[in-house]
Amino acid sequence: MPKDSGIGASSKRREDVRFLTGDGNYTDDINIYGQTYVHFLRADVAHATINSIDVSAAAEMPGVVQIFTGADFEAVGGIPCGWQVTDRHGEPMQEPKHPVIAHGKIRHVGEIVAAVVGESLAQARDAAEEIILDLTELPAVVDMKDAATGGPKVHDDLTSNVCYDWGFVEENKGAVDEAIKSAAHVTTLELVNNRLVANPMEPRVAVGEYSRSDDMHTLHTTSQNPHVIRLLMGAFVLGIPEHKLRVVAPDVGGGFGTKIFHYAEEAFCTFAAKAVNRPVKWTSTRSEAFMSDAHGRDHVTKIELALDADNNFTAVRTETYANMGAYLSTFASSVPTWLHGTLMAGNYKTPNIYVNVKAVFTNTVPVDAYRGAGRPEATFQLERVIDMAARELGVDPIALRRQNFVTEFPYATPVAVEYDTGDYEATMAKLEEIADMGGFAARRAESEKNGKLRGLGVNCYIEACGIAPSNLVGQLGARAGLYDAATVRVNATGSISVMVGAHSHGQGHETSFPQVISEMIGIPEDQIDIVHGDTSKIPFGMGTYGSRSLAVCGSAMVKAAEKVINKAKKIAAHLLEASDADIELKDGTFTVAGTDKSVAWGDVTLAAYVPHNYPLEDIEPGLEETAFYDPANFTYPAGAYACEVEVDPETGKVTIERFSAADDFGNVINPMIVSGQVHGGIAQGIGQALLENCAYDDDGQLLSASYMDYTMPRADDLPFYSVDHSCQTPCTHNPLGVKGCGEAGAIGSPPSVVNAVIDALQSGGKNVTHIDMPLTPARVWDAMNNA
Amino acid sequence: MASVAMTVNGKSVSGDVEGRTLLVDFLRNDLRLTGTHVGCDTSQCGACVVHVNGEAVKACTMFAVEADGAEVATIEGQANADGSLNVIQQAFQDHHGLQCGFCTPGMVMSAAALLKDNPKPTEGEIRAYLEGNICRCTGYHNIVKAIMAASGQDVATIAAE
Numbered sequence: 001m002p003k004d005s006g007i008g009a010s011s012k013r014r015e016d017v018r019f020l021t022g023d024g025n026y027t028d029d030i031n032i033y034g035q036t037y038v039h040f041l042r043a044d045v046a047h048a049t050i051n052s053i054d055v056s057a058a059a060e061m062p063g064v065v066q067i068f069t070g071a072d073f074e075a076v077g078g079i080p081c082g083w084q085v086t087d088r089h090g091e092p093m094q095e096p097k098h099p100v101i102a103h104g105k106i107r108h109v110g111e112i113v114a115a116v117v118g119e120s121l122a123q124a125r126d127a128a129e130e131i132i133l134d135l136t137e138l139p140a141v142v143d144m145k146d147a148a149t150g151g152p153k154v155h156d157d158l159t160s161n162v163c164y165d166w167g168f169v170e171e172n173k174g175a176v177d178e179a180i181k182s183a184a185h186v187t188t189l190e191l192v193n194n195r196l197v198a199n200p201m202e203p204r205v206a207v208g209e210y211s212r213s214d215d216m217h218t219l220h221t222t223s224q225n226p227h228v229i230r231l232l233m234g235a236f237v238l239g240i241p242e243h244k245l246r247v248v249a250p251d252v253g254g255g256f257g258t259k260i261f262h263y264a265e266e267a268f269c270t271f272a273a274k275a276v277n278r279p280v281k282w283t284s285t286r287s288e289a290f291m292s293d294a295h296g297r298d299h300v301t302k303i304e305l306a307l308d309a310d311n312n313f314t315a316v317r318t319e320t321y322a323n324m325g326a327y328l329s330t331f332a333s334s335v336p337t338w339l340h341g342t343l344m345a346g347n348y349k350t351p352n353i354y355v356n357v358k359a360v361f362t363n364t365v366p367v368d369a370y371r372g373a374g375r376p377e378a379t380f381q382l383e384r385v386i387d388m389a390a391r392e393l394g395v396d397p398i399a400l401r402r403q404n405f406v407t408e409f410p411y412a413t414p415v416a417v418e419y420d421t422g423d424y425e426a427t428m429a430k431l432e433e434i435a436d437m438g439g440f441a442a443r444r445a446e447s448e449k450n451g452k453l454r455g456l457g458v459n460c461y462i463e464a465c466g467i468a469p470s471n472l473v474g475q476l477g478a479r480a481g482l483y484d485a486a487t488v489r490v491n492a493t494g495s496i497s498v499m500v501g502a503h504s505h506g507q508g509h510e511t512s513f514p515q516v517i518s519e520m521i522g523i524p525e526d527q528i529d530i531v532h533g534d535t536s537k538i539p540f541g542m543g544t545y546g547s548r549s550l551a552v553c554g555s556a557m558v559k560a561a562e563k564v565i566n567k568a569k570k571i572a573a574h575l576l577e578a579s580d581a582d583i584e585l586k587d588g589t590f591t592v593a594g595t596d597k598s599v600a601w602g603d604v605t606l607a608a609y610v611p612h613n614y615p616l617e618d619i620e621p622g623l624e625e626t627a628f629y630d631p632a633n634f635t636y637p638a639g640a641y642a643c644e645v646e647v648d649p650e651t652g653k654v655t656i657e658r659f660s661a662a663d664d665f666g667n668v669i670n671p672m673i674v675s676g677q678v679h680g681g682i683a684q685g686i687g688q689a690l691l692e693n694c695a696y697d698d699d700g701q702l703l704s705a706s707y708m709d710y711t712m713p714r715a716d717d718l719p720f721y722s723v724d725h726s727c728q729t730p731c732t733h734n735p736l737g738v739k740g741c742g743e744a745g746a747i748g749s750p751p752s753v754v755n756a757v758i759d760a761l762q763s764g765g766k767n768v769t770h771i772d773m774p775l776t777p778a779r780v781w782d783a784m785n786n787a
Numbered sequence: 788m789a790s791v792a793m794t795v796n797g798k799s800v801s802g803d804v805e806g807r808t809l810l811v812d813f814l815r816n817d818l819r820l821t822g823t824h825v826g827c828d829t830s831q832c833g834a835c836v837v838h839v840n841g842e843a844v845k846a847c848t849m850f851a852v853e854a855d856g857a858e859v860a861t862i863e864g865q866a867n868a869d870g871s872l873n874v875i876q877q878a879f880q881d882h883h884g885l886q887c888g889f890c891t892p893g894m895v896m897s898a899a900a901l902l903k904d905n906p907k908p909t910e911g912e913i914r915a916y917l918e919g920n921i922c923r924c925t926g927y928h929n930i931v932k933a934i935m936a937a938s939g940q941d942v943a944t945i946a947a948e
Contacts (some may be wrong), residue, residue, distance in 0.1 A: 012797075012880055012881065012883075013880065013883065013885075016879065016880040016888070017872065017880070017889070018883055018888075019885055019887075019888025019891050020862075020865075020872060020876040020880060020885065020891060020895060021822070021862065021863065021865070021866050021872070021876070021890075022820065022821070022823070022861065022862035022863040022865075022892055023822065023863075024822070024888050024889075026814075026824070026889065028819075028821075029815075029821035029824075031819075052935055069868065088917070122805070122807070199923055199925055200887065200889070201824075201826045201832060201834060201887065201889040201890045201921065201922065201923050201924075202824070202826065202887065202889040203826065249939070251888065252887065253824070253887045253889025254886070254887040254889060254923050254924055255828075283825075285826050285827075285828045286826065286827035286829065286832070287829075358863075383906055391850075476932075505887050506886035506887030506924045507886070508886070511866055544847060549802070615889055636876075660816075672883050673883065675881045675883075676924075676925060676929060677796015679926035679927075679928040679929065680886065680923070680924045680925055680926045681926075682925070682926055683923075683925075683926030683927065684926075706827070706828070706829045706831075707827050707829050707831035707832060707921070708829050710830065712831075712921050712923070713913075713926075713928070714910075714921065714927075715914040715915075715917035715918065715919070715922075715927040715931060716915050716917070716918055717912040718914075718926060718927055718928075720910070720928055720931070720945055721926065721928055722934075723873070745926075781807075
């Protein structure tokens with residue numbers, strides 16, 4: 001019987017009621033008395049020298065409050081990068097200045113050139129039309145290899161466009177080269193991991209407020225991690241100490257990584273609210289979002305897979321160009337390195353691995369983490385090259401994977417991480433079952449009867465989640481600790497408020513986190529509320545990204561709850577005149593072991609706040625505890641995915657016929673929510689594989705800056721999915737045994753889609769071995785007809 | 788400025804708007820009905836779908852003055868009279884048809900318009916009808932399932948959860 005509450009129950013989401021009735025409180029729903037509106041004038045060229053900006057006519061326009069340019073921000077710090085990568089020669093990465101408003105030079109289309117604060121948005125927009133820019137356009141660099149090899153320089157004060165040339169593990173390079181030289185077979189694949197735009201449906205919004213009487217700044221913003229914004233903006237950009245800066249992220253309409261980062265618009269609204277002494281509101285349009293939200297992926301990779309005569313993997317060697325865009329966004333530098341290179345072992349016991357990444361600056365929007373962040377790029381290249389090797393060798397791609405699986409845990413990879421648990425055979429076997437692979441031949445025959453080509457593609461994936469052990473990432477260049485925190489506040493009547501550092505923007509924490517507390521204490525879930533998203537209300541927190549919320553913040557919450565329970569047991573022992581060691585808590589009742597003496601949870605909590613009969617000499621009144629939790633290791637969710645496609649040989653159109661996912665997330669708190677997370681990830685992965693592409697022309701013009709041009713997956717592009725997470729090898733080093741499920745779908749799905757299309761085309765006699773994503777009808781048709 | 792008067796969720800409302808004021812801005816900014824959302828600027832995403840005289844309309848694609856005299860229904864008026872969720876809203880909660888909630892008002896309003904004209908739509912008809920509503924969180928699986936369930940169809944055979 002499925003449980004109806006607590007850990008493992010598919011509790012319905014309580015947050016749904018407000019979202020379904022129009023009662024959500026998103027940042028754009030916040031309107032503050034006396035607020036002004038800012039319109040940003042953004043660069044419409046990719047690279048230019050700013051000779052002058054004449055705002056005199058604009059300033060005379062009706063409703064203009066104040067106009068700002070880069071000169072107004074000269075005394076202000078730049079937008080910081082949160083991770084310093086050290087290159088293969090031991091040198092720190094090149095780190096350009098990142099101004100809030102462009103000063104002297106424009107480096108990408110969409111960069112802020114001026115900001116008009118007005119009484120209304122329409123007036124601010126009208127006034128911006130009157131600003132006269134005198135620019136000298138410069139040649140732009142868009143292609144990464146051009147940028148790396150002497151194209152126009154994005155930053156005059158850097159020695160080149162190469163941010164870093166990273167080798168991992170550099171000491172292993174010789175052994176890897178040797179293993180490839182002596183291999184029985186080497187499969188080589190060059191591929192593109194296409195640039196994407198995260199596109200949460202809620203565009204970014206920022207509302208800055210300033211209270212002169214107490215010198216207090218407040219920023220309401222669409223953030224996945226308000227404390228991170230407070231830290232970065234307060235300490236590095238505006239110089240506001242923490243106690244004078246409150247950051248609030250209320251209901252946030254999706255993030256997918258792109259709302260992790262600290263953005264110029266947040267700093268502007270906070271700064272300008274003080275300057276004009278009125279609240280300042282900015283609401284991004286979708287067009288602005290395309291040219292100012294950090295983009296994702298954008299790697300060009302050559303991967304070589306070496307095998308011995310028995311088809312055992314002996315080495316993997318990769319060379320990747322990773323686009324940073326024009327500036328370093330908050331975590332940009334870590335994505336192609338520590339979130340990508342460390343995953344190149346995949347699910348396999350390959351003994352020799354070397355990863356080289358050249359991160360380059362181009363005249364494009366900055367690139368940073370997008371759902372999966374580095375791990376989809378690692379998975380895609382590895383799982384594509386394995387499929388290609390299987391085809392070259394004439395062996396079954398599933399059998400080749402199985403033969404090379406890691407089977408013993410813990411397993412230390414040659415790329416510096418240690419998988420604690422996993423069972424890759426179990427998820428593969430589950431996949432074969434739920435994907436009904438036995439029925440594929442009949443389905444293919446049916447498709448062929450209808451003049452269509454049918455293909456089946458499979459891949460495995462592994463990811464590293466629960467970022468991260470602070471001492472480890474500190475050594476790797478992180479400029480912050482990556483723990484999390486929670487406060488469990490028990491009220492006098494026994495109800496509980498839990499203040500958590502994780503932020504929920506679709507993940508359902510308001511439902512799933514109480515399930516954990518309910519399980520621990522034995523009181524109903526509706527007696528427990530979660531508070532998140534406001535630096536003035538929660539102790540601290542690094543927020544939500546990297547599938548970390550439950551594994552890291554949930555662990556902090558469990559630790560805090562354990563402290564609460566320990567204290568409550570002492571109070572119960574006093575009330576029951578017993579020893580604390582004999583007190584047991586079950587179903588919301590404390591009992592003395594082996595007796596019928598008991599006291600209810602609510603009586604103990606009341607005693608804590610009305611301490612008339614209370615051991616005041618031993619313990620303090622009240623019942624509230626805080627815990628910080630720093631993970632001992634990453635967690636390693638893994639799984640196996642299968643995609644079945646039909647390709648129309650006349651048009652090249654690919655249709656997803658079936659999609660199946662078998663995941664191992666360790667223990668699962670709310671299966672309904674976990675399945676929903678996988679569904680969404682799969683849709684984004686299919687989007688990357690078939691539909692989505694962020695396109696620039698050679699001059700750095702963004703060609704895909706609206707939903708007319710950037711193909712978002714729609715309901716009729718996608719099938720029902722078959723997902724399963726019954727294979728569970730619990731994480732060994734966090735108290736809940738959880739691994740994280742937010743990114744798996746996006747990581748695990750693109751390779752199986754491409755593998756399936758290649759399978760379909762080859763079944764039709766087409767000699768096509770690879771097509772770069774997205775596999776649009778034009779690209780597939782071209783591959784079929786020009787192969 | 789022009790005066791507009793309309794009925795929104797059964798209540799008479801009026802206001803002064805610029806000719807260029809969109810219906811969605813009138814709803815959100817003048818009436819403070821912030822349940823109707825804006826997710827794009829090219830009439831693609833459908834987060835702003837409302838009903839005007841019973842028809843699903845993207846409120847970002849209509850001027851407020853064009854709705855003068857109209858009957859407008861928004862997400863705020865969809866729940867039952869006692870405040871409980873209506874059949875569609877309840878199906879979205881039961882089947883986890885929403886995550887971040889931002890596209891949800893538009894999805895519910897589109898679903899209501901679909902079911903009015905087609906009380907038992909097939910999976911394919913639902914997917915085709917939602918062409919103008921983008922969701923980035925759910926992969927549509929549970930939205931389609933919720934709409935089928937709201938129309939009284941058995942969804943037990945559709946993959947669990």
